[in-house]
Amino acid sequence: MIFGIDVASMLLGGVAAGMVLFIVSVGLSVTMGLMGFVNLAHGGFAMLGGYAIALAMKHWGLGFLPALVFGFVVTAAASAMLERLLYARLYRATELDQVLFTIGLVFMMIASVTLLIGPENQPLALPAILQGQINLGITHYRTYSVVLIVVGIVIVGGLWLGFERTQIGAQIRAAVDNRRMAESLGINIARLFTITFAFGSGMAALGGGLGAEFLGLDPQYALKYLVYFLIVVAVGGLGRVTGVFYAALLIGVLDFVLKKYVPQGGTAFIYALTILLLLWRPQGLFGAKVT
Amino acid sequence: MTLPQAGWADHPAALALAGRHRVRVWEPIPWVLALAFYFAFPKHLGFGTELLVTILFAISLDLVLGYAGIVTLGHAAFFGAGAYTVGMLAKHGIWNEPVTGLILAAVLAAAVGLGSGLVLLRTHGLTLLMLTLCTMALLEEAANLAHDYTGGFDGLDSLPIAPLFGVFEFNPLYPKTQYLYVLTVLFVCFVFVRTLVYSPFGQSLTGIRENMLRMHAVGAPVRGRLVLCYALSAAIAGVAGGIWAQANAYVNLGTLGLDRAATVLIILVLGGYGRLYGAFIGTVAYMVLSHFLSKIYPTAWQLGLGLLLVVIALFARNGILGIAEAAVRRLRTRHATL
Numbered sequence: 001m002i003f004g005i006d007v008a009s010m011l012l013g014g015v016a017a018g019m020v021l022f023i024v025s026v027g028l029s030v031t032m033g034l035m036g037f038v039n040l041a042h043g044g045f046a047m048l049g050g051y052a053i054a055l056a057m058k059h060w061g062l063g064f065l066p067a068l069v070f071g072f073v074v075t076a077a078a079s080a081m082l083e084r085l086l087y088a089r090l091y092r093a094t095e096l097d098q099v100l101f102t103i104g105l106v107f108m109m110i111a112s113v114t115l116l117i118g119p120e121n122q123p124l125a126l127p128a129i130l131q132g133q134i135n136l137g138i139t140h141y142r143t144y145s146v147v148l149i150v151v152g153i154v155i156v157g158g159l160w161l162g163f164e165r166t167q168i169g170a171q172i173r174a175a176v177d178n179r180r181m182a183e184s185l186g187i188n189i190a191r192l193f194t195i196t197f198a199f200g201s202g203m204a205a206l207g208g209g210l211g212a213e214f215l216g217l218d219p220q221y222a223l224k225y226l227v228y229f230l231i232v233v234a235v236g237g238l239g240r241v242t243g244v245f246y247a248a249l250l251i252g253v254l255d256f257v258l259k260k261y262v263p264q265g266g267t268a269f270i271y272a273l274t275i276l277l278l279l280w281r282p283q284g285l286f287g288a289k290v291t
Numbered sequence: 292m293t294l295p296q297a298g299w300a301d302h303p304a305a306l307a308l309a310g311r312h313r314v315r316v317w318e319p320i321p322w323v324l325a326l327a328f329y330f331a332f333p334k335h336l337g338f339g340t341e342l343l344v345t346i347l348f349a350i351s352l353d354l355v356l357g358y359a360g361i362v363t364l365g366h367a368a369f370f371g372a373g374a375y376t377v378g379m380l381a382k383h384g385i386w387n388e389p390v391t392g393l394i395l396a397a398v399l400a401a402a403v404g405l406g407s408g409l410v411l412l413r414t415h416g417l418t419l420l421m422l423t424l425c426t427m428a429l430l431e432e433a434a435n436l437a438h439d440y441t442g443g444f445d446g447l448d449s450l451p452i453a454p455l456f457g458v459f460e461f462n463p464l465y466p467k468t469q470y471l472y473v474l475t476v477l478f479v480c481f482v483f484v485r486t487l488v489y490s491p492f493g494q495s496l497t498g499i500r501e502n503m504l505r506m507h508a509v510g511a512p513v514r515g516r517l518v519l520c521y522a523l524s525a526a527i528a529g530v531a532g533g534i535w536a537q538a539n540a541y542v543n544l545g546t547l548g549l550d551r552a553a554t555v556l557i558i559l560v561l562g563g564y565g566r567l568y569g570a571f572i573g574t575v576a577y578m579v580l581s582h583f584l585s586k587i588y589p590t591a592w593q594l595g596l597g598l599l600l601v602v603i604a605l606f607a608r609n610g611i612l613g614i615a616e617a618a619v620r621r622l623r624t625r626h627a628t629l
Binding site: 032036038086089090093094095096097098099100101103104105106107108109110111112114115119223227230231234238264265267268271272274275278279282283 | 356362364410413414416417418420421422424425426428429432433436549553556557560590591593594596597598599600601602603604605608
């Protein structure tokens, strides 16, 4: 029985981490699937959003929820501007140019934050109601992890509805599957790109703020977790919301469990698994077969 | 079928094609400069050695990226494989002769390149990018885990490298031997790569980069060529890593890291890829700038580097050499119209 509770609480921790991974990565998956753009600066948007949230709480005394909304809006607006001004010029460029451009952008983000705010970890104080333990019937568990799971489920549900039931969702799905066809049907692809990109960056900002409690928040955040975000996207399949969700949960739980039982080789195992999986299914676990 | 007309060999295009591989007048310049550096800056030979090793590494990347068009974020895997080969053999007292050590480093790195290339090069695009990245990260983790053999996070230091040819001592404090040794190795590898890219094999790599479908259609063994190119490039990267370990007498996880892979990519793109000499120009420009700036203003250096990358990606896709070539071409056409 004790063992069962132990496993359950570990699973909860892993699932909570997976939710944050999902919230950050979902935008990356959609923009990569939609535009074929290798956006290595995505972690940078999560970092910037996390900073916006943490600083708004610290300096303006904003509550956690209003600060999250603020971070989402600011990051989405900033990324929409960047998309129109710079990213849009590179949609037809080679992968190499996209990689260089986004690495350059990450460097600039890291350096600017270090110059303006400093290289140290930015503490993000959770409101008292989210701290402490919650009684789940069989066991007490950290309130924040439970909240993260609930938030994650709400978000994936909302995104799923948005993707499957709204006009813009249908347009995005059409453009992911066949961009030229969608364009000839009169869908305004450029506008769609901007909206999706801004929304995805906003989600990354949310993830940056929500995950700051256990991922930390410092300028290097932008590169430190990039490989994880990319793995989640590659495993989940490009442009697939549910795929990214399952992949994020899988990676989150695996990482959590491995760090506990094999603190030494856990990361290596995840890399090896990713390599094998991508060799078996280059389009990811849940991606559509590439024709 | 029409036969070539008489006098076709004198056609300007034919002459240009036939003369492409010839040594240009300016080609000895980098080597003369490298020798001049040896005499002019005896106090900075350590830095000079680092420059030469980086040039060698960048040339190996140019072969896969610039000629075969394989975008990789994990090229440091081979640099590290070479460095650890030399380091582990020397530290555990198995083998410490420098020249044969480099050959062993090349063979092992080539084996890693061949093995990973055989499976990775089936994919392309984002998947390939991810796989190169994960392969390197996996090697880094493996080196970290096997700390009994690799020294783990601390690496292996004070490697007992035997004197070159049994005569010339390696001494990091007095790096004359290192500099000339690295310069010689760089020259040999460069001649090899230069011959390779102008050979039919090299031409077919360029063909694959420009139009893979057409190369399939004309019956070129595309996969085989790419894998061979990947393995050869890995071998040269392994030599660069091995010689780095020998010159510094240590090896650490940094030789396998994303930092090194990203830096060499930036260097190559800065100089201009697919041009052989881009590796030279890029390395000198990057290393000299970073040598002076990164120690004093590390954050400003990162900001400037980021800006530079963004500008290159948006406006100057062929790097410094590309800008120079465009300028020369413009001068020539202006000259011709006058």
